[in-house]
Amino acid sequence: xxxxxxxxxxxxxxxxxxxxxxxxxxxxxxxxxxxxxxxxxxxxxxxxxxxxxxxxxxxxxxxxxxxxxxxxxxxxxxxxxxxxxxxxxxxxxxxxxxxxxxxxxxxxxxxxxxxxxxxxxxxxxxxxxxxxxxxxxxxxxxxxxxxxxxxxxxxxxxxxxxxxxxxxxxxxxxxxxxxxxxxxxxxxxxxxxxxxxxxxxxxxxxxxx
Numbered sequence: 001x002x003x004x005x006x007x008x009x010x011x012x013x014x015x016x017x018x019x020x021x022x023x024x025x026x027x028x029x030x031x032x033x034x035x036x037x038x039x040x041x042x043x044x045x046x047x048x049x050x051x052x053x054x055x056x057x058x059x060x061x062x063x064x065x066x067x068x069x070x071x072x073x074x075x076x077x078x079x080x081x082x083x084x085x086x087x088x089x090x091x092x093x094x095x096x097x098x099x100x101x102x103x104x105x106x107x108x109x110x111x112x113x114x115x116x117x118x119x120x121x122x123x124x125x126x127x128x129x130x131x132x133x134x135x136x137x138x139x140x141x142x143x144x145x146x147x148x149x150x151x152x153x154x155x156x157x158x159x160x161x162x163x164x165x166x167x168x169x170x171x172x173x174x175x176x177x178x179x180x181x182x183x184x185x186x187x188x189x190x191x192x193x194x195x196x197x198x199x200x201x202x203x204x205x206x207x208x209x
Contacts, residue, residue, distance in 0.1 A: 015043070016090040192205065
């Protein structure tokens with residue numbers, strides 16, 4: 001909800017929800033528009049590279065008024081190559097916990113810039129780096145030693161949890177990713193990101209002017 005409030009979409013806004021998966025961001029966006037803006041014209045285009053994940057979103061919204069009113073559409077697609085999406089189409093672009101799984105995050109951001117209208121906003125929610133050295137040491141120990149063991153004990157799947165930890169570690173730290181956003185053409189305010197929970201997660205924002 002903080003993510004959507006920070007986005008502050010206007011009535012009639014068109015959102016591209018990339019790595020939309022099960023539709024959490026889509027639901028929060030449309031609920032915000034309905035409740036805060038009294039808006040029934042805004043829409044979301046959900047895109048995910050994984051057909052099974054996208055199918056979960058389709059099932060989630062199958063009986064919703066949003067689908068019946070044509071306010072949600074679904075596309076299987078690659079964030080690095082947004083084929084079929086025209087330049088300057090969307091007012092906002094969101095990607096939550098998805099960009100670290102992309103091979104070329106810089107290309108993802110460039111494509112986001114292309115499909116956003118002038119005045120549009122890029123927003124990324126992603127696991128990040130704890131910047132306090134003492135807390136970072138504790139967090140790293142927990143990540144590399146505790147999380148995989150919990151995954152093995154609870155889900156019988158140590159490998160997936162090890163991948164999660166490694167993918168977080170390989171993703172650029174906050175200041176480097178903020179520079180990638182600026183290099184794609186976006187304008188950032190201040191540092192360009194907001195740390196949540198000491199930096200375990202960060203919200204990155206870029207404006208297309």
